[in-house]
Amino acid sequence: MSAKTNSPRPAVARRKGSVTGLDREFVDDLVAAYRTLASLNVLDAFGHVSVRDPRNPNQYLMSRSVAPESVTAADILVLDLDSRIVDPEDEGKLLYRERFIHGEIYKLRPDVNAVVHSHSPTVVPFTVTRAKLRPLLHNAGFLGFGAPLFEIRKYAGNATDLLVETPELGKALARSLGKQAAVVLMRGHGDSVVGPTLRDAVFRAYYTEVNARLQLQAITIGGPINFLTKQEAITSSKAMLRAAARPWALWRAKALSQ
Numbered sequence: 001m002s003a004k005t006n007s008p009r010p011a012v013a014r015r016k017g018s019v020t021g022l023d024r025e026f027v028d029d030l031v032a033a034y035r036t037l038a039s040l041n042v043l044d045a046f047g048h049v050s051v052r053d054p055r056n057p058n059q060y061l062m063s064r065s066v067a068p069e070s071v072t073a074a075d076i077l078v079l080d081l082d083s084r085i086v087d088p089e090d091e092g093k094l095l096y097r098e099r100f101i102h103g104e105i106y107k108l109r110p111d112v113n114a115v116v117h118s119h120s121p122t123v124v125p126f127t128v129t130r131a132k133l134r135p136l137l138h139n140a141g142f143l144g145f146g147a148p149l150f151e152i153r154k155y156a157g158n159a160t161d162l163l164v165e166t167p168e169l170g171k172a173l174a175r176s177l178g179k180q181a182a183v184v185l186m187r188g189h190g191d192s193v194v195g196p197t198l199r200d201a202v203f204r205a206y207y208t209e210v211n212a213r214l215q216l217q218a219i220t221i222g223g224p225i226n227f228l229t230k231q232e233a234i235t236s237s238k239a240m241l242r243a244a245a246r247p248w249a250l251w252r253a254k255a256l257s258q
Helices: 024-039 100-108 138-144 167-179 198-221 228-244 243-258
Strands: 047-053 061-065 075-080 114-118 181-187 188-196
Touching: 024 047, 024 061, 024 075, 024 114, 024 198, 024 243, 047 100, 047 198, 061 100, 075 100, 100 114, 100 167, 100 188, 114 198, 138 198, 138 228, 167 181, 167 188, 181 243, 188 198, 198 228, 228 243
Parallel strands: none
Antiparallel strands: 047 061, 047 114, 061 075, 114 188, 181 188
16 A cells, blocks of 8 residues: 555654554555545545554544645544544544545445545536446446445435535445445535555546546447446456556655655
8 A cells, every 4th residue: 555665664653542553654645645636636625535544443544624635644533433533632623524424334344445535526427417437448447336326315305415414324325335336426416435445445536537537528429338348347447456556656656745
């Protein structure tokens, strides 16, 4: 997950219950994820990224509520799977209102170790039309596992602000994601993308946007679209889990040089 260095960097010196004991590079990975997805125009001033705590699978790390491009190591907090702050000394810090997306997905998907929620711009039209987001690019083979739609009206009526602001809505979204999908679409809102590692979740969030852009172009050209077969999608998805190391190393280095 981390770029290799000649000597390990020290753990971040913070209080017990926070990020104390974590290698600094692990924390920097999360900082890089935020900044990278902002630079790639997947995140804007909104959206958030989390990673499961390697010390305790019942906790996860995410930033306090700031614009993704501005995230630093000092902003990283530890939350439990009920999306509550672990360290009492961090109480009072502003949290993302939709943090329940993360905690509830981690509860239902032990295979998931990172989550990205974004308002990925080219994905949004696929949340409000009959067009299904399907893989046509090999980098997006993971879309072959489906991109189910979370319709908040089914759970909270037709007068919400479309935000997943409660544990109940987070549970409903996690159930919509299901046991295999890597992406759940959110009507009129965006998507939430998951991965077995932080690197893979960032890769998938970016290529979900890229595939949506290419699919929109293909629809505009007209004619039947030659999507990946199910087996091509599965094979490509496995290949990209290996290949993601290359762009991640580039993105991470750029993000942390800022």
